[in-house]
Amino acid sequence: MIDVVHGKTMKDWIEAYPLIKPLVSGVPVTWFNPGIASASEALHDVPLAAAEVHDASARLARFAPFLAEAFPEVASTQGIIESDLVPVDGFMNRLCTLYGIDKTVSMHLKMDSHLPISGSVKARGGIYEVLHHAEYLASTHGMLADGDDYRLLLKPGIRKLFRQYRIVVGSTGNLGMSIGIAGARLGFDTTVHMSDDARQWKKDKLRAHGVNVVEHRGDYGEAVEQGRRQAQLDPACHFIDDENSTTLFLGYAVAGERLKRQLEQKGIQVDARHPLFVYLPCGVGGGPGGISFGLKLAFGDHVHCIFAEPTQSPCMLMGVYTGLHERIAVQDFGISNITAADGLAVGRPSGFVGRAMHRLIDGYYTVPDSELFVALYLMHETQGIQLEPSALAGAPGFSRVLHEREGYRERIGVDAQAWQQATHIVWATGGGMVPAEEYRNYLAIGRNALLRPL
Numbered sequence: 001m002i003d004v005v006h007g008k009t010m011k012d013w014i015e016a017y018p019l020i021k022p023l024v025s026g027v028p029v030t031w032f033n034p035g036i037a038s039a040s041e042a043l044h045d046v047p048l049a050a051a052e053v054h055d056a057s058a059r060l061a062r063f064a065p066f067l068a069e070a071f072p073e074v075a076s077t078q079g080i081i082e083s084d085l086v087p088v089d090g091f092m093n094r095l096c097t098l099y100g101i102d103k104t105v106s107m108h109l110k111m112d113s114h115l116p117i118s119g120s121v122k123a124r125g126g127i128y129e130v131l132h133h134a135e136y137l138a139s140t141h142g143m144l145a146d147g148d149d150y151r152l153l154l155k156p157g158i159r160k161l162f163r164q165y166r167i168v169v170g171s172t173g174n175l176g177m178s179i180g181i182a183g184a185r186l187g188f189d190t191t192v193h194m195s196d197d198a199r200q201w202k203k204d205k206l207r208a209h210g211v212n213v214v215e216h217r218g219d220y221g222e223a224v225e226q227g228r229r230q231a232q233l234d235p236a237c238h239f240i241d242d243e244n245s246t247t248l249f250l251g252y253a254v255a256g257e258r259l260k261r262q263l264e265q266k267g268i269q270v271d272a273r274h275p276l277f278v279y280l281p282c283g284v285g286g287g288p289g290g291i292s293f294g295l296k297l298a299f300g301d302h303v304h305c306i307f308a309e310p311t312q313s314p315c316m317l318m319g320v321y322t323g324l325h326e327r328i329a330v331q332d333f334g335i336s337n338i339t340a341a342d343g344l345a346v347g348r349p350s351g352f353v354g355r356a357m358h359r360l361i362d363g364y365y366t367v368p369d370s371e372l373f374v375a376l377y378l379m380h381e382t383q384g385i386q387l388e389p390s391a392l393a394g395a396p397g398f399s400r401v402l403h404e405r406e407g408y409r410e411r412i413g414v415d416a417q418a419w420q421q422a423t424h425i426v427w428a429t430g431g432g433m434v435p436a437e438e439y440r441n442y443l444a445i446g447r448n449a450l451l452r453p454l
């Protein structure tokens, strides 16, 4: 038992921040931030402008012809890396039974789990940052100019240039996959520092792509520190900083305008009487933070973004709740940071995201691994969609909002009618590339967990 954390006794911590008690015991917690503000006001907290998101979107469009040629899996979408938005009524019905909810809701799954090239949400930010860096290097070396066809990046001359440059990242797995695959395809000397919770198949896959994989015995934080250190010693090395990179963040943010278009195409209305609830799995925070920034720019106060974390890795919740952000790690409080949701196994949150998005994120909740596995199994049974455990953290979100008794829905102006007219999006962040054997294991755990009460 830990007695003193950051100079305060546990008793004092719990007195000041009562939720620390259930958090430390691993009991699921839901917290709706009382400090949320209107989008028009709180968007100023983010040190990035809408124009920068448009710029990122335009950069991705410039790279589309290159991507279509370099990656056959995006040829059919002309080089645009985007995922489907699909209704999941069967899944939602089973969740309603599970959570004792008698009125169904409108639920969609945002299938970043099946994004091309790297099969996770990291295909947004990670690949974008690699492209951004490639464009910068090629243009500063006079090898790429405005208006050029970016397919020329596949030419030997530019590849020879890129081979002299290194890209380094620390990752629990999926970020490494995106950066590794994209970096190696462009010709960069790419190194991924991986934590011990990273899955073996991810390491194998990266090595097959010609990526250097360095394995660390410690957790994500340690892998990142090693990567950072390697990069500092080497001016030809670009370190991709998952915790602080605004480039990554902007790559994620492009999702906002894209989702808006998808909803319009489906004839799904979003306004004050038809609110949009989006449940996003959160690790270090860059992915869900960037996406939420894009969503707030696209939908303003009509979108409600809620972050989901494993009970053993509630780093963003604790960082924002205590206001200590990156200065605290869940381990400081004796929380293990051990979870089957490897994409979310992060003990220390991004302070950049926690601060910038503080008044824009409606709430945070934690989910036990057993519940992730049950949802994984139900998703397979009802929709035939393959996900990894992390990707299901958003599934319980609607029940947490419905069952809250703190007056959150009233505060955001969502009455019974607006609730019935709302659209709920479970952001599925990974799983499309999980090997069959591993996936069968997940299903077996989920089936067993379903037999026990949650």
Ligand SMILES: *Cc1c(COP(=O)(O)O)cnc(C)c1O
Pocket: 120, 121, 122, 174, 175, 281, 282, 283, 284, 285, 286, 287, 288, 289, 343, 344, 346, 388, 390, 391, 429, 430, 431
């Ligand atoms: C990385 C990841 C997340 C969360 O993204 P962060 O930027 O770490 O918050 C969620 N799900 C999966 C599967 C991931 O790989």
